[in-house]
Amino acid sequence: MEENEQLKIYSKTLSSKHTVFLNEVSDPIYFNDFFNLLQNCGEQDFVEININSFGGLECSAIQFYNELKNCKAHIHCSTSGYCCSAGSVILLAGNTWSITKNSKIMIHSPSGWFSGKHNDVITRIDFEREWVNSFFKEVYKGFLTEKEIKEAIEGKDFWFTGEEAIIRLEKMAKEKK
Numbered sequence: 001m002e003e004n005e006q007l008k009i010y011s012k013t014l015s016s017k018h019t020v021f022l023n024e025v026s027d028p029i030y031f032n033d034f035f036n037l038l039q040n041c042g043e044q045d046f047v048e049i050n051i052n053s054f055g056g057l058e059c060s061a062i063q064f065y066n067e068l069k070n071c072k073a074h075i076h077c078s079t080s081g082y083c084c085s086a087g088s089v090i091l092l093a094g095n096t097w098s099i100t101k102n103s104k105i106m107i108h109s110p111s112g113w114f115s116g117k118h119n120d121v122i123t124r125i126d127f128e129r130e131w132v133n134s135f136f137k138e139v140y141k142g143f144l145t146e147k148e149i150k151e152a153i154e155g156k157d158f159w160f161t162g163e164e165a166i167i168r169l170e171k172m173a174k175e176k177k
Contacts, residue, residue: 015044018073022049025056025086028063035063041073048076049094055085058110065139068093079103079162092139097169103162107140109153142172 018041020034041047049068055061068075068090077094079087084106091097091105099105110132114121136149144152152158160168 015046016041017046017048019048020050022051022087022090023053025053025060025064025090027057028060031060031064035067038067038071038073041071043072045073046076047071047073048078049090051077051079051083051087051091052081053084053087054082055087055106058086058112061086061089062135064090065093079105082106083165089139092143096173099162099165099169101162101166103165105160105162105165106157107144107152107160108157109136109155142175143168 018037038047047068064086074096075094076096076098077091078098079091080100080103082104083091083099084104085108088105088107110128114124116124132153136153140149140152144158148158
């Protein structure tokens, strides 16, 4: 064998699996590294988010939802415990799901407060009303009925066992096909 006849091995990473444990949907700055990862994943990658959370900040849930929806990787969301409020927004951004039967899922309208001049408060409330209507219809479509979405926006809390959520997610997945 001559010197230039060597076995050469060329390698390229074809896929990566990334796992995150999400317990609190806190300040968005806490998630910047994860959001950067999501923005740089390819179609061959797999991202698993394990949610056990009472919820958190709406601003973080919105960014999480958008980053997950725009990510090229396959997103798998699972919960074993609580998946409430902002956590449910993140859960439903997944492509696939796994939920233990003993889990608890809760959906409700956002809470907050407004201050400022009277007209500014009214303008903000009108904007928030329209925004929440649109966002809830996008996020919860297929998981909640149209009537339930309307009731959630109007202030009703919805609680689901893991078993109930699994049935709804299976139905939602079939409707997306």
